[in-house]
Amino acid sequence: xxxxxxxxxxxxxxxxxxxxxxxxxxxxxxxxxxxxxxxxxxxxxxxxxxxxxxxxxxxxxxxxxxxxxxxxxxxxxxxxxxxxxxxxxxxxxxxxxxxxxxxxxxxxxxxxxxxxxxxxxxxxxxxxxxxxxxxxxxxxxxxxxxxxxxxxxxxxxxxxxxxxxxxxxxxxxxxxxxxxxxxxxxxxxxx
Numbered sequence: 308x309x310x311x312x313x314x315x316x317x318x319x320x321x322x323x324x325x326x327x328x329x330x331x332x333x334x335x336x337x338x339x340x341x342x343x344x345x346x347x348x349x350x351x352x353x354x355x356x357x358x359x360x361x362x363x364x365x366x367x368x369x370x371x372x373x374x375x376x377x378x379x380x381x382x383x384x385x386x387x388x389x390x391x392x393x394x395x396x397x398x399x400x401x402x403x404x405x406x407x408x409x410x411x412x413x414x415x416x417x418x419x420x421x422x423x424x425x426x427x428x429x430x431x432x433x434x435x436x437x438x439x440x441x442x443x444x445x446x447x448x449x450x451x452x453x454x455x456x457x458x459x460x461x462x463x464x465x466x467x468x469x470x471x472x473x474x475x476x477x478x479x480x481x482x483x484x485x486x487x488x489x490x491x492x493x494x495x496x497x498x
Contacts, residue, residue, distance in 0.1 A: 334359045336370045336377040337414045338397060339406040342446045348401035349416070352446045356413030356437040362387035363424065363435040364488050370409035375399055377409055413437040418497045420453045420479070425490040430483035442495070453479070453495035 339354035341347070357368035357379065365385045370377035377397045383389040397407045413423070419439035426432055440458075442451050445468035452459050458477050464470035479493045480486075 334370060334372070334409055334411055335413050336368045336379070336397070337406070337408045337410055338377075339408075339414060341401075341404055341406060342441065342444050346403045348403070348406050350444065351406065351414070351417060351439075351441050352444060353441060354406075354414035354419075354437075354439045356434075356439070358413075358433060358435045359409075361426075361435050370399070372409055374409060377407060414439045415496065418442045419495075420451060420458045420493065421496050422493045423491060424486070424488055425483070425492075428483065428485075428490055430490055430492050435489075439496075442497075453497075455479075455495060456481070458493075458495070 335356040335358055337354055337356045339351045342350045342352040357363075357366070359368050359370050361367065362382070362385075365382045365387060367380045367382065367387050368378070369380070375398065377399060379395045379397075380387075380391050381393040381395075383392050399407050399409060401407075413434060414437065419441050422438045423430070423434035424436045425434050440451050442453050444450065448463045448466045448468055450461050450463075450468055452461070457479055459474050460477075461472050461474045463472045479495065481492060481494050483490055483492045485491075
């Protein structure tokens with residue numbers, strides 16, 4: 308049995324016994340899908356950032372700088388007080404198709420439409436979860452753009468974003484509001 312397997316099994320047992328840590332959550336497990344498979348790990352299509360050591364909708368995330376793996380535990384209930392239903396482990400690094408990192412901020416490396424969830428009603432604390440959709444990146448015939456008030460998704464007839472296109476525009480909910488999974492807001496980040 309290798310050391311990674313032993314560590315993983317120990318983590319599962321500890322999580323089952325003590326539950327979710329309510330300690331400082333200064334890191335995020337970032338899981339990003341790349342726009343192409345040419346080995347360029349900076350060309351991100353979308354990225355999910357999970358605040359570690361917190362419970363959000365029955366999911367708790369764990370990672371620490373220097374770790375080789377990040378873990379998401381799915382619980383049977385929304386407050387992560389019951390037993391663990393499923394555990395997913397991600398290898399930290401880039402494999403040419405995806406990028407996984409443990410870092411101090413949610414993904415913010417390129418221009419994107421950002422959706423974020425918070426624990427507080429003013430959306431003033433660090434988000435517990437963010438999802439970033441890269442803008443001005445062609446992926447499988449789709450390009451997303453955004454401005455201060457809206458996101459536009461343009462779908463082309465060809466995968467290289469050429470040919471006829473159709474567009475759909477959605478209004479960004481930039482003010483903090485109660486959503487289906489807690490307090491949330493969205494914005495356009497042009498880096």
